[in-house]
Amino acid sequence: MAKPCLLIPQSRQHHLLLPVQANMxxxxxxxxxxxxxxxxxxxxxxxxxxxxxxxxxVNATQPPPHAxxxxxxxxxxxxxxxxxxxxxxxxxxxxxxxxxxxxxxKLRVIYxxxxxxxxxxxxxLIISMLEFIVANARGKTGGTSxxxxxxxxxxxxxxxxxxxxxxxxxDGKLVLHLLAFCTKECIKYIGTDPLDKMMKNNHTILIFxxxxxxxxxxxxxxxxxxxxxxxxxxxxxxxxxxxxxxxGNDWDKYVxxxxxxxxxxxxxxxxxxxxADGPSIIQEEKFYNFRGVHIIGAAGLLNVLLRALLARxxxxxxxxxxxxxxxxxxxxxxxxDNTHQLDVFxxxxxxxxxxxxxxxxxxxxxxxxxxxxxxKLDHSYSEAHRPLDGVQINVKGAQNNVYNxxxxxxxxxxxxxxxxxxxAGIIDPKEADKLRTLEELERVKRRSQTFFNSHKKLxxx
Numbered sequence: 503m504a505k506p507c508l509l510i511p512q513s514r515q516h517h518l519l520l521p522v523q524a525n526m527x528x529x530x531x532x533x534x535x536x537x538x539x540x541x542x543x544x545x546x547x548x549x550x551x552x553x554x555x556x557x558x559x560v561n562a563t564q565p566p567p568h569a570x571x572x573x574x575x576x577x578x579x580x581x582x583x584x585x586x587x588x589x590x591x592x593x594x595x596x597x598x599x600x601x602x603x604x605x606x607x608k609l610r611v612i613y614x615x616x617x618x619x620x621x622x623x624x625x626x627l628i629i630s631m632l633e634f635i636v637a638n639a640r641g642k643t644g645g646t647s648x649x650x651x652x653x654x655x656x657x658x659x660x661x662x663x664x665x666x667x668x669x670x671x672x673d674g675k676l677v678l679h680l681l682a683f684c685t686k687e688c689i690k691y692i693g694t695d696p697l698d699k700m701m702k703n704n705h706t707i708l709i710f711x712x713x714x715x716x717x718x719x720x721x722x723x724x725x726x727x728x729x730x731x732x733x734x735x736x737x738x739x740x741x742x743x744x745x746x747x748x749x750g751n752d753w754d755k756y757v758x759x760x761x762x763x764x765x766x767x768x769x770x771x772x773x774x775x776x777x778a779d780g781p782s783i784i785q786e787e788k789f790y791n792f793r794g795v796h797i798i799g800a801a802g803l804l805n806v807l808l809r810a811l812l813a814r815x816x817x818x819x820x821x822x823x824x825x826x827x828x829x830x831x832x833x834x835x836x837x838x839d840n841t842h843q844l845d846v847f848x849x850x851x852x853x854x855x856x857x858x859x860x861x862x863x864x865x866x867x868x869x870x871x872x873x874x875x876x877x878k879l880d881h882s883y884s885e886a887h888r889p890l891d892g893v894q895i896n897v898k899g900a901q902n903n904v905y906n907x908x909x910x911x912x913x914x915x916x917x918x919x920x921x922x923x924x925x926a927g928i929i930d931p932k933e934a935d936k937l938r939t940l941e942e943l944e945r946v947k948r949r950s951q952t953f954f955n956s957h958k959k960l961x962x963x
Contacts, residue, residue: 547636549664549689549743554752556759559745565623565662575654576630579637583610588632591639595851597806599836601782605796606632606804612771622767622796625656631804648815652808659801660697665689665745667699669737672809674816676889677734679706680806682859684743684829685751699743702727705860706826709912713883714895716912719903725896729905731888735809737831739802740795753829757787760794768793785829796833803834810852817917822853824886831856841868844878846885854884867913868920876917884909 553559585607592598592606610629613621634651637643643651652672659666667684671694681700688701711726721729744750746759763770766774772791780843781788782796789796810821825831835847835854847854857863857879862870893905 517853543845549686549745550748552686553745556746556755557598559759560762563663563665563745568620568623570661571623571626571658572654573626576626576658577633579630579642580632582637582640582642583633584636585612587639591636593836595639595849596810597835597847597852597854598850599834600805601777601779602796602800602803602834604778606800608774608792609797609800611649612774622764623662624764624801625767627655627662628797628801628804630658631655631801631808635804635807635811648808648812652812656695656697664696665743667741667743668696668697668805669700670694670698670735672735672812674732674812675735675809676813676817676819676822677887678806678809678821678823679730679736680823680825680827680830681706681736681738682830683738683740683756686744687751689743689745689750700738702731705864706730708735709860709863709883712916713887713910716915717791717884717908717910719895719905719908720898721895722799722898729780729890729893729895733893737802737805737809739806739827739834740798741802741805742798757793757795760798763792764794764797782833784832799830799833803829806834807852814851816939819889820848820851820853822855822886824855824857824883826857827859828862836939841938844875844882846882851949853886855882857882857886861915867917868924871917872915873917876914877911880911880913883913 553562588607589603592603593600604887606628609625610632613625615630634643634646634655638648644656656668656671659668665684667689684699688699688704691699691701693700693702707726708728710730711721711723714721714726740756740760742760742763744752744756745761746755747754750756768791775792777790777792781790782792783789784795806821806823810823813819813821825835844856846856858871867876887905887908890908891906895905897902897903
């Protein structure tokens with residue numbers, strides 16, 4: 503058996519830490535208004551409104567006939583596929599959860615064993631991505647470069663429909679923000695290309711700004727946005743957009759949407775799709791058969807691996823993946839005892855940095871996490887952004903500031919300030935968790951101190 507060619511020397515480690523600036527300058531409340539961005543004109547008029555049911559959504563978004571696609575181009579790497587190499591690449595090099603490895607291999611077996619059946623085009627695209635990744639590991643891509651294949655497969659996915667989101671165009675960036683799935687808010691947004699629906703001004707910017715503030719960089723939101731746009735890639739774990747309900751963001755409706763889309767395939771191969779070492783658990787929800795949520799998740803996972811390969815090829819370093827979704831974390835990646843405890847895991851090819859969803863982060867930071875877990879979130883977030891070392895940062899009133907392996911306790915500061923806001927009793931405790939920035943929380947802290955000082959003077963009288 504040919505040896506995979508992904509074993510590359512360890513990338514350099516960064517050890518320099520910046521001390522946290524004690525007296526940070528916070529922004530005004532006006533600067534922290536919700537950052538909404540107007541989407542450029544989009545041809546996807548059918549998404550002006552979400553669909554009432556999963557069946558309506560799927561019926562309205564059927565892919566074109568198979569003849570529209572370059573099936574020959576997709577399947578040209580089949581002859582070089584080796585299941586044992588696939589397991590090594592997925593498990594050892596990329597830390598893929600064994601259940602997802604099993605899913606990918608079973609989808610390919612179904613395709614190979616049933617050549618006369620017309621399977622969903624998404625299945626063929628997933629198999630093509632898997633086969634190319636294995637062929638790349640064996641050095642047998644027939645002269646097709648990694649960048650050429652990525653361009654090709656994005657074009658093929660683009661034919662599936664305007665609801666597909668593959669994230670920012672891969673260009674070798676070393677940091678990836680990985681979220682869950684696209685919703686109504688961004689489905690018509692067009693970023694780096696029509697397959698990029700990752701809106702620039704979303705809530706991840708607020709967290710990144712707090713990270714920089716706590717690390718000693720007094721940046722406004724425009725500068726934070728510039729850094730993210732130029733140096734950080736964005737993608738979703740599930741590449742099909744949510745199409746059902748008022749906002750398209752309900753998880754249960756999303757799972758139902760994917761179930762309906764792949765129901766004929768999953769029902770026909772129900773026995774083959776049993777999860778042998780199951781169940782598959784996604785945020786406490788148990789699955790005993792591979793379903794639509796696994797199929798579209800497999801596509802998103804392979805999309806991440808192609809990014810990791812390109813980052814290694816262009817920069818010689820592993821891709822740092824900040825996972826801003828517990829569901830993605832649960833489904834995609836393995837870790838100690840197959841349970842995630844917010845620990846960072848790494849290989850020569852990829853670095854897995856657990857985090858939490860921005861909305862969950864903004865609303866449940868003090869109720870869902872202990873202080874020890876918050877410290878792990880800070881460590882994971884800081885480590886994920888170490889590849890930005892050396893990036894120029896424009897700080898108010900200063901020039902030539904450089905991001906230098908910044909370690910930040912922005913989450914811990916936010917956590918403690920929220921606890922103070924709750925204890926102060928001057929605002930609803932539930933509202934305290936919805937204050938999204940350090941600046942807002944700092945204002946509440948000042949108000950609470952004024953309140954307590956006044957109360958203390960009254961008691962002394």
